[in-house]
Amino acid sequence: MTSEFIHLHVHTQYSLLDGAIRIDALLNRAKDFSMDAVAITDHGTMFGSVEFYEKALKVGIKPIIGCECYLAPRRLTDKTAADGKGLSHLVLLAENQEGYRNLCQLASVAQLKGFYYKPRIDKELLKQHSKGLVALSACLHGEIPRLIQAGKTDQADEAAHFYLNVFGENSFFLEIQENGLEVQKTVNQALLEMSRRLSIPLVATNDCHYLDKEDVRAHEVLLCIQTGKTMNDPDRFRFGTDQLYFKPKEVMLADFKNYPEATDNTGVIAGRCEIEFDFKTYHFPKFDADSELTADDIFDQKVREGYAKRLTEIKAKHPDIDEKAYQDRLEYEISIIKDMGFPGYFLIVADFIQYAKENNVPVGPGRGCVWPDSKVLLANGKEIRIQDIEIGDSVITHSGNILPVQNKMAYDCDEEIVQIDVANGVLSLTQDHKIWAIQSKTCTVNHHKTSSVVCKPACNRHCSEKPFEDYQLQWVKAGQLKKNDFVVFPRIASENKDIIFDLADFVEQKEHIRCDENHLWYEIGTNHLETKKIPRVVCFDQDCAKLLGYYIAEGWSRLGEQECAVGFGFHKEETEYAKEVQQLLKTVFNLES
Template identity: 25%
Template sequence: MGWDNPPLPWREFERRLSWGKGQDRAAGPGTDQGPSGRGTAGRAQPRSLRPVTRLPAARQPPWAELHCHSSYSFLDGASGPDELVAEAVARGLTALAITDHDGMYAIPQFAQAAARLRGSGHELGTVFGAELGLGRPAARAGIPDPAGRHLLVLARDVEGYRRLCRVISAAQLAGGEKGRAVYDEAALAEAHGGHWVILTGCRKGAVPAALAAGGREGRPAAARELSALAGMFGAQNVKVELTIQDHPADDERNDALTELAAAAGLATIATSNVHYAAPPDARLAQALAAIRARSSLEEMDGWLAASGGGYIRSGEEMASRLRRYPGALERTVELARDCSFDFHVIAPKLPDFPVPGGGTEESWLRCLVAQKATGRYGPPGAERVPGAHAQIARELDVIADLDFPGYFLIVHDIVRFCEEAGILCQGRGSAANSAVCYALGITSVDPVQHGLLFERFLSAGRDGPPDIDLDIEHRRREEVIQYVYRRYGRGNAAQVANVISYRPRMALRDAGRALGHQPGELDQWARQVGPRQYGPGQLIPPDAGVPEPVTELAGRMQRLPRHLGIHSGGMVICDRPVGEVCPVEWATAPGRTVLQWDKDDCA
């Protein structure tokens, strides 16, 4: 998309106004943009998730999109993962990659959306990757064109995904602050192990950037950068990316990249460098770019792409645009097929609980429960609540059959720490239905005496571990968090994120700022926004005096992710470095690391 566009030299501006030598004037199928590049695709229009109806298969050559930013590129993508998946299926794509900036924020939602449609008979391969920001001196916010260059990485397989998560985690932590990743290029070259595919990327990629420098040194410099990539990652793992965005300079740039690829003996593939699902979302994407740069659309005008071409295209559209690059379409589809895999195979397990005396987790859990149940209910021969010990035995059998003894031991260990430290801690929710939880002191309600049903908490048909929520007094919660880090290792534990999405007041302020309104106006409008709705989908009072373009843009921004926060108490503990499952980054709070996934995405 237009984010990170450079200043436009006058001679280039003049050339593009003239439409450039050898450029195709036709807008092509699937777009309403003429030579100006600013047709109705740029207008902000309300858009809901489109019904998934494939275009006629007979007219659709296979196609896959391998460079795609979701709304989890945080103000550099205008469509959620579910929208992108739905559009990809509707356009007949065989596979889709999500390649957000420096993270895997969208991956669970992306995988879930594809799985839901797969269950409805719509097959879409899922490819997982990221666009890494190299050589960036500071966080990107507030800068129209941040320094540094991009490296687009696709995971070939599960091992490639783990390695990519690992290097993103290392870079995020090396940055020393929230929002800044610092990559060690030597470590990247060592980390791939043949499990990644490297694309030369957008204009911020090293090869296109060198080429765009122009003059006599443009092509030689680009050739050197391409040779360096092949040397770092292996020629068989580097693909030269041809970007199709209906931009006047597309053919000139792609012709040069094709010649460079041929000279280096490398293959070309194609992408649309997607930043939104469909053409009507282009204006929203531009507004988000302005918000990220803390500027108005007018101030950003020279930095924003005029073509509005960063959307998902069908195979028919791409076949038309790639006629002059034989084989690029087919190679893209083949690469996507080779890199597709199901996300569920990545799921981690809990760490082994350190059992004293060398026993098993099951034997230790049974021993602990037997000891503590006597205190709660009395000995088996003289129990104070009839049937209590029999109920505990049944629950322990279910827990053992489902392989959850370690889960209960970990929760009990946290409760034990709180008790010994004098920290108020109380289990709640459906865990109150468990006599085992009551015996261990996790909950304080006797489920046997009150006739509560254990199966509401845990049963043989349950998918995933039980849900035990612990309420811990907020003033001392940090002590418990740091205990978990010490007990299981900072590498194997992290707090889960809280994705901060746009709400009416925040959306109104940012939309108004992007459209050039003054702070005083924004304050006045924001004061009139409350929690209630004023009509179907209407969150701003109709008599608030807010201009329609502002309310329309603010409405489209609702629920888009704006930035990553931290959940007040949710933590993940893994049997392996958690950064191999989901990248970890610094939270704003000192000493805390946070996963890039929301709590609900970690379930």
């Protein structure tokens, strides 16, 4: 390492709602400052590792991957208010691959088991995953600085011994920081004394939370968002310093001029940390065979069983096939899959597909086709032929959701086609196209059995078996449907929405028709005689429906040059009807008659 100072304690944006440093900007800044390595130590997470690693290598900076862990005061499973209060910080850096794996383990367990406001680890877990890690005692929230601040020097020494034992003599450092906080003076002095007393090396860091000094306000806003406070709140959580920025090495060297060992050690640690991510090897999950056989053996066995079954089916249809061609292909495929190391992957996929099939969960890429002129229900209630559908059209799914069409596929099909006769037409589909259906059962009442009467829930015959109680909506392959099965059809549920007619859409657009925003009328003859105005917008309600009913049954209309009229013809004894029509004309169109 050529740089005299390397930042080993840095929070990026992946320290959620706390770190305000973007990875690209961080790397550019490190380059500007001629620092040839930089670490990221986000709070409790490794979210940024891969992005940071890849980007750092691209710009020629050595990535040091770390994490500032939250350490639970007792076990990570203890989750009381006191456990929340007693939380301390610990910075861990991956020195090698083993260390990186341990760090991932710690971060995962912290999220999965130790989460209590923060992802937490504990000392027991730390003991199991300490190899390959360099530990720093962290900020004022570290266990040792906290004990020092509480005046508990003996306990602070005890804690230091614990970390020394766990990480080893050269892999635990007392971290000193200089952020202009009064209390840091006392803590740093105590750490210096402890360093001499217990022979633990010092290391200087700046606990960077933002890139530039000017970003402190933006960072405080971030903290307000994290804690649900406003900037005007006098009690809001804040760091009380504007010194948590990514300082140039000159500033760091000046800040720690009394501790040259501490700044030198940043380079020493950075030089020791060497990890390499392997993006080329496939990391398939291991198949848990629960048997003496290897995954390769089980795979081999299953493939051959399946092959024998298929071959019997094929030979039943085509007795003269060239069996050797099939056999050769089988051996070829098996060998390739084994060479690639894929058997475990195939077995795992086979396992969950098998489960899905046994439990009626639809599987596969949705194989199955319908005839080009099959109807599809669009979200607007219109039906169109599937061949006319466009990508982006909104269709209604079997569950009533509205989804956009994402893709369109069409191909020539030489398979057997199933035709399903349903109430409103015939569906033509391939055998394996799944249909949302209920497979019906036969009525169990004696004299019905022979004639295969289908059992329906609405039936009121006395029967004890009630086969319909087992009816279940499920995906059934079209080829497996039989007569009397129930097929589900989508329809638009009636909506409680007003239907409004704009009458301007209905009248013939002749020259003597006039309309404005609210009314419709005629202008007749050369002297522009206006008829009575009727409302242009009419709500299709009960009255309107009734009036239309009368009109369809008894009405007439005439549109002439000099005169327009609508009339109803009733028998002289039907005065009640006539009166009602008069009333309806008044309520619907505001017309006297």
